[in-house]
Amino acid sequence: MTTLLLERLLNYKESANFVIIEDTIIQSGYVLLKEFIKNIAMNQNRCGLLLCFEFSPEWLLEDINSNKNLVIFDAYSKSDSYESENDITSDLNYNYIKNIKDSSEIINILKDTIKKLSYSNYILIIDSISPLLLIDTSLTLNFLKRISSYLTRSDMNSNTNTNLIITVYHSDIPNYPSSGISGYLNVRNTLLHNIASTTIIIKNTEQFRKESTSHGYIVIENNTIINACMNSPESSICIIEHRKKSGKVLYETNSYHIDESSGNMIIQLVKDIRDDLNSENNTPDPTTANLLFNLSLTESQKKAKNELVLPYVKIQDQYEEKNRENTITSGGNIFYEPDKNDDFDDEDPDEDLSI
Amino acid sequence: MSKEDVRKGTAEKEGLDSSLSFPDNNLPPNKKSILITDTLSASGNFLIHHFIVNQIKSDKHVVLVGFSQTFNHYLTIGRKLGVNLTLANQKGLLSFIDGLTSLYSQNSQTDSFSKINSAAEAATTTTTTKTKTNQTSALTCSYSNSLSDSPISKESLQNFYKIIKQIIETRHSSIDDSRVCLIFDDLSVLIYSGFNVRDILGFVKACRMMIEKYNGSLIMLVHADEDVTQSSLDDELGQEILLKSLIYQSEYLLSVRGLGSGFSKDVSGEITIARGPRNQDKWFRPSTLHYKILDNNVQFFVKGFSQVVL
Numbered sequence: 001m002t003t004l005l006l007e008r009l010l011n012y013k014e015s016a017n018f019v020i021i022e023d024t025i026i027q028s029g030y031v032l033l034k035e036f037i038k039n040i041a042m043n044q045n046r047c048g049l050l051l052c053f054e055f056s057p058e059w060l061l062e063d064i065n066s067n068k069n070l071v072i073f074d075a076y077s078k079s080d081s082y083e084s085e086n087d088i089t090s091d092l093n094y095n096y097i098k099n100i101k102d103s104s105e106i107i108n109i110l111k112d113t114i115k116k117l118s119y120s121n122y123i124l125i126i127d128s129i130s131p132l133l134l135i136d137t138s139l140t141l142n143f144l145k146r147i148s149s150y151l152t153r154s155d156m157n158s159n160t161n162t163n164l165i166i167t168v169y170h171s172d173i174p175n176y177p178s179s180g181i182s183g184y185l186n187v188r189n190t191l192l193h194n195i196a197s198t199t200i201i202i203k204n205t206e207q208f209r210k211e212s213t214s215h216g217y218i219v220i221e222n223n224t225i226i227n228a229c230m231n232s233p234e235s236s237i238c239i240i241e242h243r244k245k246s247g248k249v250l251y252e253t254n255s256y257h258i259d260e261s262s263g264n265m266i267i268q269l270v271k272d273i274r275d276d277l278n279s280e281n282n283t284p285d286p287t288t289a290n291l292l293f294n295l296s297l298t299e300s301q302k303k304a305k306n307e308l309v310l311p312y313v314k315i316q317d318q319y320e321e322k323n324r325e326n327t328i329t330s331g332g333n334i335f336y337e338p339d340k341n342d343d344f345d346d347e348d349p350d351e352d353l354s355i
Numbered sequence: 356m357s358k359e360d361v362r363k364g365t366a367e368k369e370g371l372d373s374s375l376s377f378p379d380n381n382l383p384p385n386k387k388s389i390l391i392t393d394t395l396s397a398s399g400n401f402l403i404h405h406f407i408v409n410q411i412k413s414d415k416h417v418v419l420v421g422f423s424q425t426f427n428h429y430l431t432i433g434r435k436l437g438v439n440l441t442l443a444n445q446k447g448l449l450s451f452i453d454g455l456t457s458l459y460s461q462n463s464q465t466d467s468f469s470k471i472n473s474a475a476e477a478a479t480t481t482t483t484t485k486t487k488t489n490q491t492s493a494l495t496c497s498y499s500n501s502l503s504d505s506p507i508s509k510e511s512l513q514n515f516y517k518i519i520k521q522i523i524e525t526r527h528s529s530i531d532d533s534r535v536c537l538i539f540d541d542l543s544v545l546i547y548s549g550f551n552v553r554d555i556l557g558f559v560k561a562c563r564m565m566i567e568k569y570n571g572s573l574i575m576l577v578h579a580d581e582d583v584t585q586s587s588l589d590d591e592l593g594q595e596i597l598l599k600s601l602i603y604q605s606e607y608l609l610s611v612r613g614l615g616s617g618f619s620k621d622v623s624g625e626i627t628i629a630r631g632p633r634n635q636d637k638w639f640r641p642s643t644l645h646y647k648i649l650d651n652n653v654q655f656f657v658k659g660f661s662q663v664v665l
Contacts, residue, residue, distance in 0.1 A: 025602045028632030054603070056564070059633070082516055082561035130603075134553050134596065173599045174592055224627070225579070226392060226602070226610035228641040231630040260637065 005240050005252040007267050010035055017152050018165045020196040024172040026230050027204040035265050036166055041069050047119035052076045054128035075100050103143035126167035137175050141191055198242045205235035370655030374628055374642045381409050383572035390605035392579035396613030397624030399576055401653050403540050404432050411438045416527045416535040422454035422544035435651050450522050458515050508550045512558040528569050537566050541576035552593045556600055605631040621663040623648045
């Protein structure tokens with residue numbers, strides 16, 4: 001039995017460059033992100049660079065016992081200059097980022113830290129790009145592109161580069177239109193999907209079921225963006241699109257939840273409901289089934305039926321052919337036969353005009 | 356109200372507490388935040404009073420930042436619910452911060468501090484006339500384009516944050532188990548006043564970090580009308596971004612709405628208790644209840660089980 005795509009991605013067995021976890025308020029992607037962080041420590045040669053914009057590093061690392069292989073870049077605690085800056089002491093494993101608007105500063109801090117470390121594999125985990133998107137969309141994409149090209153360039157490691165960036169994107173927070181562009185930059189469809197090699201869209205089972213059976217038309221009842229099924233830990237589904245380096249694209253839908261007793265993630269394959277609905281259509285043809293007499297055709301009878309030429313068809317074909325020959329040179333001909341009452345003369349009515 | 360009514364009232368009031376099922380004496384858990392959303396057809400104010408009353412009755416601390424109501428409003432309703440907020444203030448359990456005057460105050464922090472401590476609002480009104488000349492610059496600048504960074508708007512929020520921090524540090528943090536609850540009523544006023552969404556989110560983040568340091572909890576009220584959640588105009592984008600960003604930051608979501616079928620005399624509205632994106636509690640059970648606001652209390656009941664119907 002082959003392992004599921006989500007499991008392979010979580011265990012870093014599937015080669016990917018850039019993973020985007022797209023979530024909404026209905027089902028958050030943080031359970032998956034925390035699972036990615038937890039699995040970094042499984043390999044000693046792997047180093048996790050945790051860049052926190054939206055949540056505190058303490059919260060992200062709550063259930064993770066050892067953070068030996070993790071280097072934290074805290075762009076959450078000190079980034080808005082609310083507290084006095086006297087007590088900032090960065091060390092190799094914990095760096096503060098004070099100005100998130102300056103993406104060069106963030107990239108330089110990351111580069112300097114990587115130079116001082118000696119791991120063979122780096123995984124940059126960004127807890128959310130929403131605070132950056134709120135500043136400016138093009139700034140965010142510029143930052144992502146630059147960091148992605150730095151981490152995945154070929155001279156980075158001696159063997160094939162397996163560095164990876166994982167980030168969470170909240171697809172339901174709208175973006176301000178960038179200056180100079182009248183519409184909104186469609187961050188999700190045009191831009192992030194182009195950068196990412198793997199997109200994981202998180203849904204709730206309730207939402208997934210409604211979307212599968214409603215054929216695209218979803219009723220929002222009574223202005224409810226908040227409903228009781230939200231963020232249920234047992235009903236997470238993710239739709240994964242994974243683009244391999246070879247050019248092949250894999251699609252898979254998995255469901256996951258954390259087992260209460262063991263703390264491990266359990267992943268299952270989800271079959272699309274639409275497949276089940278289609279299979280219902282493969283029931284035997286009611287016109288030929290359950291009858292006392294035989295209405296079906298044998299192979300030779302079907303062949304004879306197809307070969308039969310019906311009488312009027314021949315004349316129709318001849319007529320069409322004749323017309324095609326006649327009209328092939330001219331664009332369209334008008335055949336006019338004047339009546340007895342028509343005053344048909346060959347004079348040009350516009351003769352007296354001096355055009 | 357007869358004895359039976361009072362008993363029924365208290366039994367039903369526990370409907371909300373038993374649905375929330377907070378583990379420690381119905382108080383909001385430490386270091387967590389609750390987001391209350393409401394609409395024009397159903398106000399979420401009663402929830403603010405509910406949490407204030409719960410805290411005061413358990414001898415825990417409350418810092419109430421009022422943007423939309425004066426202290427008198429909370430005092431009057433608190434009296435109806437059986438709690439004397441003036442007394443609580445004197446005992447050091449409650450601090451009320453008049454959000455609007457403090458936000459635009461350009462005075463030194465000690466002046467604002469003395470303003471805030473007194474329960475009477477008269478003191479605040481006399482000092483506002485003095486600060487009016489300084490206020491106009493803050494107000495006009497905050498109408499700038501939301502795309503640009505308005506330094507004055509960020510500065511006012513930073514000053515305001517310092518006021519809140521000072522109050523918490525001096526009055527509410529000396530006791531170990533103060534479980535101080537910082538309540539914002541309501542944050543939509545900041546958006547209406549023209550503050551930049553990013554600055555508001557930075558302010559809320561700073562308050563959350565501070566309250567986590569003191570093992571407290573944070574309760575915020577935001578308006579979530581239909582035009583906010585499905586905004587098509589740029590002006591309403593700010594409200595939608597604020598609402599959704601705050602939802603991502605919260606553990607517990609309490610959404611108050613009117614009934615889908617329209618106005619009813621017997622049911623004031625519907626409240627949904629939902630799990631926020633940050634929430635990983637195993638004991639939490641989401642639910643939806645109906646409620647009716649009466650003179651002296653709020654009745655909660657399971658959908659369809661209103662007294663009138665049964």
